[in-house]
Amino acid sequence: MSEILVAAIEPAAKVLGLSSLFVGVFVVGIIGNAAEHSTAIFATLRNRMDLALSIALGSSVQVALFVAPVLVLASLVLGPAPMDISIRPGLTLCVVLSVLIAAPVAGDGESNWLKGVALLAVYLIFALAFLAVPAGE
Numbered sequence: 089m090s091e092i093l094v095a096a097i098e099p100a101a102k103v104l105g106l107s108s109l110f111v112g113v114f115v116v117g118i119i120g121n122a123a124e125h126s127t128a129i130f131a132t133l134r135n136r137m138d139l140a141l142s143i144a145l146g147s148s149v150q151v152a153l154f155v156a157p158v159l160v161l162a163s164l165v166l167g168p169a170p171m172d173i174s175i176r177p178g179l180t181l182c183v184v185l186s187v188l189i190a191a192p193v194a195g196d197g198e199s200n201w202l203k204g205v206a207l208l209a210v211y212l213i214f215a216l217a218f219l220a221v222p223a224g225e
Contacts, residue, residue, distance in 0.1 A: 107219075107221045110215075114218060137197075137198075
């Protein structure tokens with residue numbers, strides 16, 4: 089399924105002039121976690137914010153602490169060339185800012201529409217910043 093997804097996204101991204109960074113961070117991130125996103129939305133609609141938050145944040149932690157290192161180790165055995173985790177300073181800054189923004193929102197155990205709008209605004213700002221990266225990079 090991932091090969092089909094990549095085969096469908098690459099030509100569309102090229103036509104739209106999207107960088108591989110934007111596609112990898114936003115498009116694949118949204119499509120790849122669609123099941124988790126829908127589960128979190130349904131939990132929110134049932135007023136189960138604790139469950140919705142743990143689904144949303146747990147997914148990110150799982151990718152950062154498990155999936156990425158396993159892929160790097162698997163590339164040593166399976167891949168044509170070893171893969172490394174090389175994160176550019178701008179991406180590191182985005183991760184640090186995301187943690188600094190999400191921690192207070194998730195920490196008090198309460199939510200309201202203003203917090204949701206603020207988080208969506210931050211997501212939009214990051215998306216616009218990543219969209220500004222030239223397609224050649």
